[in-house]
Amino acid sequence: MTLNVLQHQFVPKHSKVSDSDKEKLFATHTIESKHLPKILITDPAISSLGIKAGDVIKIERTSRTAGTTEYYRLVVEG
Amino acid sequence: MADHTKVLNSYKKKLPPSILEEIKDLFPSAGTDKKLTTVLDSTVQSYEDAKINPGECVGLVSAESIGEPGTQMTLNTFHLAGVAEVQVTTGLPRIIELFDAQKTIKTPMMEIYLKSPHNKLENIGKFAARIKEKVFGELVQEFSLNIFEQTLTVNLSKELLDNFGLAVKELVKSLKTKAKGFNIEFEENKIIFSQKGKTEEIKDLYNLKEKIKAVKVGGIKGLKQVLPVKRGEEYIVLTAGTNLKDVLALDEVDTTKTVSNDLYETFAVLGIEATRQLIIDEVYKVIESQGLNVNIRHIMLVADIMCANGQVKGITRYGVVSEKASVLARASFETPIKHLINAALEGEIDNLSSVVENVMINQPVPLGTGLPGLVTKMK
Structure with missing residues (x-):
C-alpha cells in the first residue's frame, strides 16, 4: 500500500496552473514568477501531478479566518 | 422560499467564503434579493475598510503581538494526563522550538488515529503494545x-x-x-x-x-512510549518519539488524521503545506493552553514566512534572516562582524530597499506614508 498524502487533513488540494491561467495570475497581481513563494519539486504533495520546475501550483487551503483561500507556489529544483 | 444563491454567488470575488456562508445562514429566507444586495454591499464596504493598508508593517505588529504574551508564558513542561513518563513541552520553550525550527525537539510526539474497529477499547491496547519499540x-x-x-x-x-x-x-x-x-x-x-x-x-x-x-x-523504531487514551468517542494512541513514515504505512492507521509534532518529519512525509499547517496548529495550541489570546493571523503570517522558500526555515540567523537581501539588515540581527566582512569580501551591493538599513543611515523607511513615491509631470 502506498501512502496517499493528499488525503491527510494537513494537506490541502494542490493543482497545476495552466499556462494561460498563469499569465492571467501574473497580470492581475503585476508580478513575475520569481515573486511567488516556492515549493520544492521533490515535495510529496505534488509528486503525482507530473510537474517540472517553473510550473505554478495552485493550493486551495482551508483557512480558519476565510473559509477557503487560494495560494500559489512556484515549483523550484530542490 | 426565495433562492439567494445567485446573488450570493455574484459576490464570490469580493468576499471570503466564510463571510458569505454566515450571511447565507443569518439572512431570513423571506427577504428579497434587493435587500440581500444592500446587506452584501455594506458588508463589502466594511470588509474593504478592515483590510490592511498597503505599507502597513504587518511583520512588526505580528512580532509585538506574539512577543508580548510570550513574556507571560510559563517555562514548564507538563506531564501528560497523569502519566509520569510522558512529558510535553509547552509554553515558551515550545514556541522557541517551533519558531526556530529546531531539528531535534525536546518531546517528539505523535497522535495516532486508527480505523474502525481498531479504535475500540478492546483492540487499542494490543495495537499500542505492538508498535512500541x-x-x-x-x-x-x-x-x-x-x-x-x-x-x-x-x-x-x-x-x-x-x-x-x-x-x-x-x-x-x-x-x-x-x-x-x-x-x-x-x-x-x-x-x-x-x-x-x-x-x-x-x-x-x-x-x-x-x-x-x-x-x-x-515494534516501530523511535516510538519509545505508547499511551492509549480516549479522544471523544474513539481511542487513540499517543506516543513519545516519532516515526511518521512507518506509522502511516501500517494498515490499521487512519492516515488522514495521524500527526507528528516534528516539523522536519512532517515536511519529509507530507510536504511544505502540511508543515505550515502544523506550525500554525502547534503554536496556537500552546498560546491557547496558556490562556492567552493572540489573533491567528499573526501566527499564519509567521508560518507563511517560515515556509515561503519551499523548505522549513526558522526565524534564526541561519534561517529566514540569512535570506534577507540587505547586508545591513542581516548584520543588525546577529553576528554583525561576520556578515559585514563576508559582504566586503564578496563586494555585495545594498540597495537600501527595506526598513532596518534605512533606519541605520537615517533615511525615511519604506513603511506607511514613506512607501509611495511622488510622480510629477515635468514640462
Whole structure:
C-alpha cells in the first residue's frame, strides 16, 4: 500500500496552473514568477501531478479566518 | 422560499467564503434579493475598510503581538494526563522550538488515529503494545551467568512475550548479529549463550549481556512510549518519539488524521503545506493552553514566512534572516562582524530597499506614508 498524502487533513488540494491561467495570475497581481513563494519539486504533495520546475501550483487551503483561500507556489529544483 | 444563491454567488470575488456562508445562514429566507444586495454591499464596504493598508508593517505588529504574551508564558513542561513518563513541552520553550525550527525537539510526539474497529477499547491496547519499540532487556526476567561452564542463561518473561506477540525463535534471529562468536541454544522462554572454543575470558559474557540488552527486537523504531487514551468517542494512541513514515504505512492507521509534532518529519512525509499547517496548529495550541489570546493571523503570517522558500526555515540567523537581501539588515540581527566582512569580501551591493538599513543611515523607511513615491509631470 502506498501512502496517499493528499488525503491527510494537513494537506490541502494542490493543482497545476495552466499556462494561460498563469499569465492571467501574473497580470492581475503585476508580478513575475520569481515573486511567488516556492515549493520544492521533490515535495510529496505534488509528486503525482507530473510537474517540472517553473510550473505554478495552485493550493486551495482551508483557512480558519476565510473559509477557503487560494495560494500559489512556484515549483523550484530542490 | 426565495433562492439567494445567485446573488450570493455574484459576490464570490469580493468576499471570503466564510463571510458569505454566515450571511447565507443569518439572512431570513423571506427577504428579497434587493435587500440581500444592500446587506452584501455594506458588508463589502466594511470588509474593504478592515483590510490592511498597503505599507502597513504587518511583520512588526505580528512580532509585538506574539512577543508580548510570550513574556507571560510559563517555562514548564507538563506531564501528560497523569502519566509520569510522558512529558510535553509547552509554553515558551515550545514556541522557541517551533519558531526556530529546531531539528531535534525536546518531546517528539505523535497522535495516532486508527480505523474502525481498531479504535475500540478492546483492540487499542494490543495495537499500542505492538508498535512500541521494544528492546531485548525489557523482556528479560533474569540473567544467570554460569562461570564454570561459561554460559549465559536468559530467562524471558512469558507474560510479556505473549503481550507483545513475540516468539523466542524470532528473538534469537535478531540477537544473532550481536552475539558473534557465541553458540545460541533456545527452548521455551529461555535462551542459552555459550562461548565458542575455549577462552577463560568471563568478561566477554559480561559484555554480551550488556550488548544484547539494547538490541531492538520489535515494534516501530523511535516510538519509545505508547499511551492509549480516549479522544471523544474513539481511542487513540499517543506516543513519545516519532516515526511518521512507518506509522502511516501500517494498515490499521487512519492516515488522514495521524500527526507528528516534528516539523522536519512532517515536511519529509507530507510536504511544505502540511508543515505550515502544523506550525500554525502547534503554536496556537500552546498560546491557547496558556490562556492567552493572540489573533491567528499573526501566527499564519509567521508560518507563511517560515515556509515561503519551499523548505522549513526558522526565524534564526541561519534561517529566514540569512535570506534577507540587505547586508545591513542581516548584520543588525546577529553576528554583525561576520556578515559585514563576508559582504566586503564578496563586494555585495545594498540597495537600501527595506526598513532596518534605512533606519541605520537615517533615511525615511519604506513603511506607511514613506512607501509611495511622488510622480510629477515635468514640462
